[in-house]
Structures are given as structure tokens and as C-alpha cells.
Amino acid sequence: MSPSAAQPEPINHDRLIEAVALRRDREAFAELFDYFAPRLKAWLIKSGAAPAAAEDFAQDAMLTVWRKADLFDARKARAATWIFTIARNRRLDMLRRDARPLPTPEIELADQDPQRPDDILSMSQDAERVRDALSRLTPDQSEVLRLAFFVDSPHSEIARRLDLPLGTVKSRIRNAMIKLRQILEPTQGASQ
Incomplete structure (x- = not known):
């Protein structure tokens, strides 16, 4: 052989x-x-x-x-x-x-230790507005924001994890932030 x-x-x-x-x-x-x-x-x-x-x-x-x-x-x-x-x-x-533990708005609010009931109510209402605004984002936008801001992942890691080009990740984050700003900022007419 x-x-x-x-x-x-x-x-x-x-x-x-x-x-x-x-x-x-x-x-x-x-x-x-x-x-x-x-x-x-x-x-x-x-x-x-x-x-x-x-x-x-x-x-x-x-x-x-x-x-x-x-x-x-x-x-x-x-x-x-x-x-x-x-x-x-x-x-x-x-x-x-x-x-990394995921921070939640409740934990962050609890760290501020507000003294007055109206401060507690105001922060609670703000947290509710932010949760509502986040729920209005597309799933793609909310996912990149979660990874970028709550998980604190670098953009390159988000791109790798979601199997997306880096530019797409950055665009989704930017567009999500613009949409959040539009939702959360009061209109000119409402503030007068």
C-alpha cells in the first residue's frame, strides 16, 4: 500500500x-x-x-x-x-x-432623588413622553438606538451585530434622533 x-x-x-x-x-x-x-x-x-x-x-x-x-x-x-x-x-x-446592565428610565430617575411631588410628576411625565416617542420609531430605528444608547455599543459593533453597512447604522441613528426630536419638541404654535 x-x-x-x-x-x-x-x-x-x-x-x-x-x-x-x-x-x-x-x-x-x-x-x-x-x-x-x-x-x-x-x-x-x-x-x-x-x-x-x-x-x-x-x-x-x-x-x-x-x-x-x-x-x-x-x-x-x-x-x-x-x-x-x-x-x-x-x-x-x-x-x-x-x-453591561441595561439602564432604564426608572433607574435613572430614581438616582436623581427628587424632593418635591411636582418634580416627581414632571419626571414621570417626561419618561412617559420618551417611551411613547420611542414606540413611534420603526423597529429598525429603535433597535439601533437601543444598541447605541442603552447597550452603549460602538457603531461598528452595531453594524457587525445587525449585519449592516456602517453608513446604514449611522443613517438610522441620525434619522431616529431627528424623528424623536420632532415628536418630543413642542410645536411653535403650542408654546405661545
């Missing part, structure tokens, strides 16, 4: 990613998933993630591979490096998100 006949031909993961990118090849993706998902899970567990969380991270990373396969460049990195970098970045995103 010759040495070349004894060893199976190695799987070319770069080609599998290209097949996913070009043809949305499900068989190629299944082969990638079968190979990388258990390795990602094991790596994440060794990095300190709980087994269930590691499985979720691995699946999330592989879903990102499916969605962003067209961004893979075999000249810049090998498939394994690219996929493990995606998993690491997704895990860091989740850790950052979980480490």
Missing part, C-alpha cells in the same frame, strides 16, 4: 466556504458545520464558557459563516482561522453585552 493511498485527501475548507458564498451550497455548509461546530464548542468550553453557552456560541458563529461566506478571503486567512475569529468575536460581543 503506497503512503498516498493510506491517507484520505484533506478537506479543503476554503473551497467549501467559497461554495457556500457562490452557490449557497447546503452540502458544503453541512460539511463545514460537522467539522467546525464541535471544535468551536470544545475551544469555547476551554475558554471558560459553559457547555450550553459554548454550543450556542458555536452555532451562532457557524450561522455567521453561512451569512458572511462571501466576505471570506483565502488570501488573507485560512478557513479555520477565519471561523475561529468569528467565534471569538461573537463571544466577546456576548460577554460585553452581558457585562
Whole structure:
């Protein structure tokens, strides 16, 4: 038996990613998933993630591979490096998100410790106006505002998380802020 006949031909993961990118090849993706998902899970567990969380991270990373396969460049990195970098970045995103408590208007109002009942009423009415204004935004606008101001995510992280161009994220934030200003600012006629 010759040495070349004894060893199976190695799987070319770069080609599998290209097949996913070009043809949305499900068989190629299944082969990638079968190979990388258990390795990602094991790596994440060794990095300190709980087994269930590691499985979720691995699946999330592989879903990102499916969605962003067209961004893979075999000249810049090998498939394994690219996929493990995606998993690491997704895990860091989740850790950052979980480490920051989401502020709520009630918590922020409670920190001010108002002394007079009319101050309490005024702040309560302001908070209600802001909640109402936020509810009038499109879901896309409210999501980018939540991530930008309540989660305190940088615009580039929001773009990556929502799979949007950075310019689109910035436009949505700007348009949402303009709409909020229009809703919350009293009209000229009402203030006279």
C-alpha cells in the first residue's frame, strides 16, 4: 500500500466556504458545520464558557459563516482561522453585552432623588413622553438606538451585530434622533 493511498485527501475548507458564498451550497455548509461546530464548542468550553453557552456560541458563529461566506478571503486567512475569529468575536460581543446592565428610565430617575411631588410628576411625565416617542420609531430605528444608547455599543459593533453597512447604522441613528426630536419638541404654535 503506497503512503498516498493510506491517507484520505484533506478537506479543503476554503473551497467549501467559497461554495457556500457562490452557490449557497447546503452540502458544503453541512460539511463545514460537522467539522467546525464541535471544535468551536470544545475551544469555547476551554475558554471558560459553559457547555450550553459554548454550543450556542458555536452555532451562532457557524450561522455567521453561512451569512458572511462571501466576505471570506483565502488570501488573507485560512478557513479555520477565519471561523475561529468569528467565534471569538461573537463571544466577546456576548460577554460585553452581558457585562453591561441595561439602564432604564426608572433607574435613572430614581438616582436623581427628587424632593418635591411636582418634580416627581414632571419626571414621570417626561419618561412617559420618551417611551411613547420611542414606540413611534420603526423597529429598525429603535433597535439601533437601543444598541447605541442603552447597550452603549460602538457603531461598528452595531453594524457587525445587525449585519449592516456602517453608513446604514449611522443613517438610522441620525434619522431616529431627528424623528424623536420632532415628536418630543413642542410645536411653535403650542408654546405661545
